[in-house]
Amino acid sequence: MSRAAAVIQEDAQYFAPAGRIPYYPLVIDHAHGSTMVDVDGKEYIDLLTSASALNVGHTPQPVVDAIVAQVRKMVHYTPAYMYHEPLVKLAHRLCELTPGDFPKRAIFGLTGSDSNDALIKFARGYTGRPNIVTFVGAYHGSTYGSISMSAISLNMRRKIGPLLPGFHHIPFPDSYRGMYGAGEPNTVEEYLAPFKEMLATYLPPDEVACVVVETLQGDGGLLEPVDGYFRALYDLCKEHGILFAVDDVQQGLGRTGTWCSLEHFGVEPDLVVYGKSLAGGLPLSALVGREEIMTSLEKPAHVFTTAANPVCCAAALAVLDMLEGEDLLRQSTEKGVYARQRMDGWKERFASVGDVRGLGLSLGIDIVSDKVRKTKAPEAALTICNRCFEKGVVMIAFGGSVLRFQPPLVITYEELDRAMDVIEETLQEWEDGKLADYEVGGQGW
Ligand SMILES: Cc1ncc(COP(=O)(O)O)c(C=O)c1O
Known part of the structure; x- marks a missing residue:
């Protein structure tokens, strides 16, 4: 059994379920900036930022x-x-x-x-x-x-x-x-x-x-x-x-x-x-x-x-x-604009992206099954999140169908690009029907 699996098994026995919104089998060992490393050594880019509780990133020196x-x-x-x-x-x-x-x-x-x-x-x-x-x-x-x-x-x-x-x-x-x-x-x-x-x-x-x-x-x-x-x-x-x-x-x-x-x-x-x-x-x-x-x-x-x-x-x-x-308020604005430019293109390119919205680095990508009716697509959103997680990007969905994009404000442009590459590629996989049989457990809100 992997270290992560052992921790999760023990957690299931002793931690009350009301204390968690279950998402991924991610057991974090250490983290710095926008990167987290799990107990088995795999790296992730953090777009959840501990539910926006680490605007200055993980373990900043000051x-x-x-x-x-x-x-x-x-x-x-x-x-x-x-x-x-x-x-x-x-x-x-x-x-x-x-x-x-x-x-x-x-x-x-x-x-x-x-x-x-x-x-x-x-x-x-x-x-x-x-x-x-x-x-x-x-x-x-x-x-x-x-x-x-x-x-x-x-x-x-x-x-x-x-x-x-x-x-x-x-x-x-x-x-x-x-x-x-x-x-x-x-x-x-x-x-x-x-x-x-x-x-x-x-x-x-x-x-x-x-x-x-x-x-x-x-x-x-x-x-x-x-x-x-x-x-x-x-x-x-x-x-x-x-x-x-x-x-x-x-x-x-x-x-x-x-x-x-x-x-x-x-x-x-x-x-x-x-x-x-x-x-x-x-x-x-x-x-x-x-x-x-x-x-x-x-x-x-x-x-x-x-x-x-x-x-x-x-x-x-x-x-x-x-x-x-470190001028992080300005950085939040500028990085948000940078991310939005690319995400706005997803609205044109992908039938499943109904809306992209937000301010600074507080962005949401609304996944829909019908763009005209704006029908929420919770399963699609969850599948996309799970696939991104598999590829090393931690992101959840809230509001039923909205991908939550709230990285630490210290995220680098290179990390932003990498994270958006993964999301974009995954949206394409979803559109191409490649994730139709993808297994997702009962996660989320
Ligand atoms: C807008 C808002 N208010 C209050 C809270 C509750 O904060 P805490 O979980 O730190 O008690 C949250 C947590 O998600 C929140 O998003």
Whole structure:
């Protein structure tokens, strides 16, 4: 038995299945930059980036050095009781890089999910209003609060209720398909109509604390909003004193080429949640927002013993230095444009490529079985991912049929070319019917 097979067998015996979205029998031994090596020595280009949690790549030297230096000084002391420098420096940096020319404060968590819970608490606490509005297809996390915000997977909600009350979901303004299976996208007004109807009939606007958006709806299939939607939504929120918040856990910190992905849309958030890439893979998340909101809860309304761990904060400071010092936001934009140029050609060339979309290095390739009807083709997408994996490119599909192209921002042009060569060749194999009998197990969401 290979080393990988032995690990996977033991995993199946001791690890609870709810903790994984099973994809590939990949047991990673070590990784650097955009390359991962499995326990049997095979190399892969990483286009998944630990679910976009490694924007600065695997084991970058400055981050590794910062972690080691901090570990030697002090591993932890809870910020609930004492102070430490890395926390203060990081809070300061995050307040400065978050859009909005007004005083801000930050608070920390361990993972994106719990900072979304913080968002719920502060939005309710500040406004005194109980309801939160999010989007169908959104994924905000797996704690009780953040899964109550989410509306993406029955298995994520099944058997665990009752969830937190006060959550309402509206359609995401998808710029490719329309609402309720319509082939064409709706207009801004049409997309806003269900929310306006809610506010006019059964959800009093003065009882809505907050609307939470993902700028590109990540796990929902990297959906892009129609032009002008976020501006119109923002104006509607402000008209009713509703806070406008961004869950930037997946799209933030350079993924789309900006610090905060809302910068693309010309409105300023009241609250932003960061996570995933913040500490280069170490557990850390943050909620950053307007000072008056972030000071609306009294101590000790939101404390975690191990949040803002100094090692994680030191790693995060090194991540931010890297993003800035190595110009990785610009690189994300430029590499994204480079990849898009080639991928846009796939839309013309392949019947199965319905759409290519995204910003920076947050790209999605929508695989369809009927280009005119835009029919999702989940099996095709899964088959293409599996074949790419066999050829050494790690990529998954989300939103049913969308290939997730989110490499580390440090990926080289040579690696980008190699990865795209593999995807292109595999799309051709699919079109030629060469993968018709390809075996794929029940993987994915
Ligand atoms: C937009 C978004 N928010 C929140 C989360 C949850 O973050 P975490 O898994 O770190 O708790 C995710 C994870 O995929 C995400 O994509």
